[in-house]
Amino acid sequence: ILNVEQSPQSLHVQEGDSTNFTCSFPSSNFYALHWYRWETAKSPEALFVMTLNGDEKKKGRISATLNTKEGYSYLYIKGSQPEDSATYLCAFDSSYKLIFGSGTRLLVRP
């Protein structure tokens, strides 16, 4: 059974704080690691798709790193804003379907 774990489960930060989340996944049969952001009442939206060990991707204030050998990825948000409040999901790509973690629910207080 493929298991994808995310921590923390939830996080409350103050506007302007920087924060990071962890995603751990199986280190075998790896194809890609996806990060999605899911805002309330909206659709999950892809942030990054990472395939290579050591990959680092950046989109504005959000960045992610990937370590496929040890099976983890970090998502960083620099200078959190209230609009960053959402659930952040990572997903392990096992070649034809995505196995999702339970997500990290981020609340950014003004």
Next chain:
Amino acid sequence: DTGVSQNPRHKITKRGQNVTFRCDPISEHNRLYWYRQTLGQGPEFLTYFQNEAQLEKSRLLSDRFSAERPKGSFSTLEIQRTEQGDSAMYLCASSLSRRTNEKLFFGSGTQLSVL
């Protein structure tokens, strides 16, 4: 709007009734996925289609669940004889092709409540 569309957005039904949901993927996408999400959990894989062919169905799905994708366009997910445990958000997603870096495009989901 050319995104993934799901209908209805909300469905309330009584236990034992049948329900059907519809998903219209992005038009040129040939892969279509159904996921289910319950409170506090991430989306759970149900099934996926490559064009009109259903290539895998999760072992977690009972025989009460069936999905179709006639002509490789829209898809329907039917749940027969609904149970309270079926209450969840049902998400549809599509992708253009099966490459390792292909992201999924999700619909807004159908929230099912079984009373």
